[in-house]
Amino acid sequence: MSGSVSPLAPKSFAEMPPVRGVRMATAAAGIKYKNRTDVLLMVFDEPAAVAGVFTRSRCPSAPVDFCRQNLAGGVARAVVVNSGNANAFTGKKGKAATELTAQSASEAVGCSIGEVFLASTGVIGEPLDATKFAGVLSDMTTEAASDFWFEAAKAIMTTDTYPKVSTRSAKIGGVTVTINGIAKGAGMIAPDMATMLSFVVTDADIAPEALQVLLSEGTGPTFNSVTVDSDTSTSDTLMLFATRAAARDGQKAVTDATDPALDGFRAALNDLLRDLALQVVRDGEGARKMVAVTVEGAESDLAAKRIGLSVANSPLVKTAVAGEDANWGRVVMAVGKSGEMADRDRLAIWFGDVRVAVDGERDPSYSEAAASAVMKEEDIAIRVEIGLGSGKATVYTCDLTKEYVEINGDYRS
Template sequence: MSHAVSPLAPKSYADMPVIEGVRMATAEAGIKYKNRTDVLLMAFDEPATVAGVFTRSKCPSAPVDFCRANLPHGKAKALIVNSGNANAFTGKKGKAATALTAQSAASTLGAADNEIYLASTGVIGEPLNADKIAAVLPDLATRLTGDFWFEAAKAIMTTDTYPKVATRSANIGDVTVTINGIAKGAGMIAPDMATMLSFVVTDAALPADVLQALLSKGVGPSFNSVTVDSDTSTSDTLMLFATGAAGKRGQSAVAEAGDPALADFASALDNLLLDLAHQVVCDGEGARKMVEVEVSGAVSDESAKRVALSIANSPLVKTAVAGEDANWGRVVMAVGKSGEPADRDLLEISFGDVRVAVEGERDPAYSEDAASAVMKKDKIPVRVKLGLGAGKATVWTCDLTKEYVEINGDYRS
């Protein structure tokens, strides 16, 4: 079932530069979809350093287990991603499928099994026919090319309506490095780690532990601050690879994440992750509106985030947004149920610049017309001031439409 491109899709896509040391190819393996690419092979000319963060789900997929086991080695020769089947809740068959895929890739590319990384996305509980992936790998290996980011992003889509790409450049010392990223995600998106698949590659020369520190920090205000439907996937995988090619261009060595020389790179990485996270929210299944929930005045930043997520994940708030209804009573409800410290009589709520409630009651100057005008926009800011402290947080979500129910009502059939 295909769906029209989200009205929140980017008006134009980033022009993705080639990154030295990485090449890609895609294939139609027929795992679930017909007449579209569903396998991506990303191969590194020299073993890249690697970092990753994964779902906190207690029912992780077989590829997540596989990646976690390999990550301590810190080196990657290839990444293989398939769409259409998550290889999750597939028991011993799932583990056998990851082993077969990794062995096929390792022998095709002349690598060790622990230098292969895998990710799968799609239906949960269906055994994955890894023979279909193994069958296309030798051909993929002959077609690898650097200028293929957009096609790579297309091959990992499931219910996504557009491919998600982003690129940034940064300086480490006086050498310029590039960071490219792709992501997929439209449903089963809730911030408890990466909540989707995303793969980021840079030509910087950085050790694995430095990459890991930067990635773990960068995920908090980006992928961990978006939610489509409050459901955390079994398969969430966010990986960062560094080919090291900039080292040959004279980039100085960096030994720790706190090195001042990395400030520009860390900032660019954080910015790229936030860009990709916003693209995921804007492609929320059936989404017509993006909502930015900003909570301030909480007892702590952590408390502010929990309140913000309570609002962003409320079906009643999200359906009100879908109906362009300035129903601030539902925001009051979501603050009150969050379990976090809040004082009814200090609460202040605004939709955009229109204050709708203050000091525990409707704003005396409240205008339904002004509030409704805000609700008609594509991007709607919801601002909540708790008046208790200095804690603040921002999260992003989308509205909940009839299309979301339709897409998820027949996802498997």
């Protein structure tokens, strides 16, 4: 793990306004790291509506199991997130640790255990000593402040080289609401010390069912369209909370996700999710370049996404990008192996604005110099036209560098 910040890091961070109804505090509980914060507490003084999307792994962490169970209640009062230990593959001890943490949080905040949500990121298979939370959560509840987003983002970092924050505002029926989010992640997951976690809070008054639809729909083209290394965490967690404080400004509660009053909110939320997801890719382990792979003309949007992920996850495409090599033959290979319908002789490929292949062969006016110039950029767009239908998708990834191998080969030691 090099200590340097990703060259793709944002040049500046968003100024994060407070979101009415949520307070936060961080602490150094000494779970694994020394001299840094490793616990985040979010407190909702009034019950907040909650929605969540979790890893599809068949081996989810204990906190993921715990959140899935509480999500049915639709109400959140507290969120506890720790870095340094994922509490994953920890058997009965892991379940006991989530229960003890939730117990401590419920006592500190004064809510039921069913209103507590948890997330952990860090080493897999190491028992998590939840007694470390008991000592800090009570003080954290008292100290928690509303203008603490940047510090919150820092407390949940693992191999991240920068904190990830984003904010948007929108109007619902003429009333302005705020949406703030934080995220962490540096591999699409390196379960030993990464994982994708994200927590988004709005002061809008939206019912849990509608919130869940908004979040689930928003995840597809954002967090579920980014990949660093094709490896999926046991702990991936994305949660959206609505504190409903905007009701005091006269915002009428929204209970149906299809309500046109949500149009502006949906757009702002999706934009924020995309911003956070791209910040995760741009902090991909060892990343030097960001790649957007757009697939058009596939049989369906789903087919386009699968072809896009086949290109974005191909080690040979990713090493070519790292080497600034306009190696479009590897894109052909990745399209061909995706399993989705493709017709070699209809395929066209662009690197940036340079068409490199068309009608099943190298572009007649192919210029190695022009294609190579595109590859020297920091942000690279690869576009593939399949020529079969109208399915379309864009996925995002980064290059595969020696530093990725170094970070993940030397990690635990």
